[in-house]
Amino acid sequence: MTDITHSISQNITQIVYLVSALLFIFGLKKMTSTLTARKGLTYTVVGLVIAVLITFFHHQVNSNFLWMTIAMIVGAALAFYLSTGVKSTETPKMIALFTGLGGGTAAAIAAVELIKMGFPVETKPTDTAKVLAVSGALLGSVCFSSSLVTFAKLNGSIKGTINFPMQQWVNTFILVIAVTFGAAIVLNNYQLEVTQLILFFVLALLFGILLTIPMNQADMPIFIPLLNVFSGLAIGFVGYVLLNPAMMIAGLLVAAAGLKLTLSFAKSMNRSIPAVLFGTGSLINQQSSGGSINSNKAARELQSDDAAMMMAFAQNIIIIPGYGMAAAQAQHKVWEMSKLLINNGVNVRFAVHPVAGRMPGHMDVLLAETGIPYDAIHDLNEINGEFKSADVVLLIGANDTTNTSARTDQNSPIFDMPILNADQAKNIIVIKRGKGTGFSDIDNPLFYQENTGMLYGDAESVLSKVVNELKNI
Amino acid sequence: MDGFVTLYIFILAAITGYEITSKAPSKLHTALMSGASLINAIVLIGAMIVMGQAETTIETMIGFMAVMLAAANAVGGYLMSADIFKLFTNSDKSEGGRQ
Numbered sequence A: 001m002t003d004i005t006h007s008i009s010q011n012i013t014q015i016v017y018l019v020s021a022l023l024f025i026f027g028l029k030k031m032t033s034t035l036t037a038r039k040g041l042t043y044t045v046v047g048l049v050i051a052v053l054i055t056f057f058h059h060q061v062n063s064n065f066l067w068m069t070i071a072m073i074v075g076a077a078l079a080f081y082l083s084t085g086v087k088s089t090e091t092p093k094m095i096a097l098f099t100g101l102g103g104g105t106a107a108a109i110a111a112v113e114l115i116k117m118g119f120p121v122e123t124k125p126t127d128t129a130k131v132l133a134v135s136g137a138l139l140g141s142v143c144f145s146s147s148l149v150t151f152a153k154l155n156g157s158i159k160g161t162i163n164f165p166m167q168q169w170v171n172t173f174i175l176v177i178a179v180t181f182g183a184a185i186v187l188n189n190y191q192l193e194v195t196q197l198i199l200f201f202v203l204a205l206l207f208g209i210l211l212t213i214p215m216n217q218a219d220m221p222i223f224i225p226l227l228n229v230f231s232g233l234a235i236g237f238v239g240y241v242l243l244n245p246a247m248m249i250a251g252l253l254v255a256a257a258g259l260k261l262t263l264s265f266a267k268s269m270n271r272s273i274p275a276v277l278f279g280t281g282s283l284i285n286q287q288s289s290g291g292s293i294n295s296n297k298a299a300r301e302l303q304s305d306d307a308a309m310m311m312a313f314a315q316n317i318i319i320i321p322g323y324g325m326a327a328a329q330a331q332h333k334v335w336e337m338s339k340l341l342i343n344n345g346v347n348v349r350f351a352v353h354p355v356a357g358r359m360p361g362h363m364d365v366l367l368a369e370t371g372i373p374y375d376a377i378h379d380l381n382e383i384n385g386e387f388k389s390a391d392v393v394l395l396i397g398a399n400d401t402t403n404t405s406a407r408t409d410q411n412s413p414i415f416d417m418p419i420l421n422a423d424q425a426k427n428i429i430v431i432k433r434g435k436g437t438g439f440s441d442i443d444n445p446l447f448y449q450e451n452t453g454m455l456y457g458d459a460e461s462v463l464s465k466v467v468n469e470l471k472n473i
Numbered sequence B: 001m002d003g004f005v006t007l008y009i010f011i012l013a014a015i016t017g018y019e020i021t022s023k024a025p026s027k028l029h030t031a032l033m034s035g036a037s038l039i040n041a042i043v044l045i046g047a048m049i050v051m052g053q054a055e056t057t058i059e060t061m062i063g064f065m066a067v068m069l070a071a072a073n074a075v076g077g078y079l080m081s082a083d084i085f086k087l088f089t090n091s092d093k094s095e096g097g098r099q
Helices: A002-030 A037-055 A065-083 A088-118 A127-155 A167-187 A194-212 A217-241 A245-268 A273-278 A304-312 A323-327 A331-343 A362-370 A380-389 A459-472 B003-022 B026-052 B057-085
Strands: A316-321 A347-352 A377-379 A392-396 A427-432 A452-456
Touching (some): A002 A037, A002 A245, A002 B003, A065 A088, A065 B026, A065 B057, A088 A127, A088 A194, A088 A217, A088 A362, A088 B026, A088 B057, A127 A167, A127 A217, A167 A194, A217 A245, A217 B003, A217 B026, A245 B003, A304 A392, A304 A427, A304 A452, A304 A459, A316 A362, A323 A331, A331 A347, A347 A362, A347 A380, A362 A377, A362 B026, A377 A380, A427 A459, A452 A459, B026 B057
Parallel strands (some): A316 A392, A347 A377, A392 A427, A427 A452
16 A cells, blocks of 8 residues: 555656646746746746755655755755845846756755765666766766856956966866766776875866866856856756656756857857857957057947937937946946937837847846837847938947957957948947047947947936936927 | 667757747846756756665765755756846836835
């Protein structure tokens, strides 16, 4: 009798796990459209909650219920503490951190399983299980320490890049030793050497740190989804060791999604994955050869009343926000100005380049947060044909994403990067902090066009002046 | 579990994730990444299984750490995602969002 109830409860557990895996797949699917994204989040949360609840009744979960609950409460409290007061400009670093915690969990699970495999009681572990446990431990550990460094970098706790001689050789060497220890653990005939296991984890964690410290801050957006690849694979692999298909499916789902995002971020930022990983050939470190060409030309300076007048009498305006706008926290002023223009019958649209924020989609989040409707925000492909018919294009703290040298100057570090065709508009207004070059130190020929006017100053205060002028017209 | 069945599961799940993500417009990429990070929190059930059958002190201690980290992943991932996803309301609600 107990055997029957036992097997029934095991079947129920498996069915619930299957349902939760399906909820993750459909949830992720729904997250790919603004109309259904919130439903997608609900699906995912339901999938997680039912999987966790049924696990309390899992046939292998027999003890430590009190400590398990305490651990959950402590973890949840930690997450609340870390998330409190986080601004949406800081979203990327929090995603990196939480992904890393998932990877760290997978590594911890792998550690316990490897200890158990070292002293098998009943069945001996298969080679596949041992290989996947070691691989999961390696990927999870690298993901964990690497995400902490990523967080510290984006947080400003670690500034710039850390380089030392023969860096890539040292890193490769450490990875090779870690893998060798891993292989030794697999080949050990059920005789676990504890020091070996400890060294293996220490080297894996060390490699994660060393891998991340030479990376450029500007490249971190490409690296964050790569952390999802590491953690997803680690979770899938330990899922196999625990004979848990829900973890296997969810882990690989996340890993593949992360891979796709990494590739598409790299493409839109015109960076190769090896260059990101090794911190080479960065936009920032390179000297621009195109910069000197325009250095003796003068850009035409505008006053805020001129700008207000031009925009008030325009029919089509396209606003291009850059990170300069977000840094100045000017997005609310942008929306205030846009509302005045829209009430005057002006068609105002926003053009967002994939790299405009800290990562693709980030700028959209910052804009939407102020109340700007998602329909008014267009990506590069949607809007690039529309610039020809725009009366005014307003650039706010944006430079590289409109830099025409990307089209023509083969020596430019951003050559071949897709740009927004702001230069095709009838009039261009540029709000810029100072007269120097921008983030990547590349001069923009667009600023010297005859139909371009510059408004120098802090985005927030310049826009306030424009808003006041608009109210007086 | 049979090795080839495992390979089937891994490959089919990976293709699903890749294809779904390929369809997403770039303005949803940050949201997707946050959502993917939340799905990662499924590792919590693995941590619970490890802790629920832990026999030695060291296993229990590592299990405790694992459950704690995974719970932080779950709750933190949810809080981040909820913050981003609440922006996808109907366009006519123009006043809203955080300060």
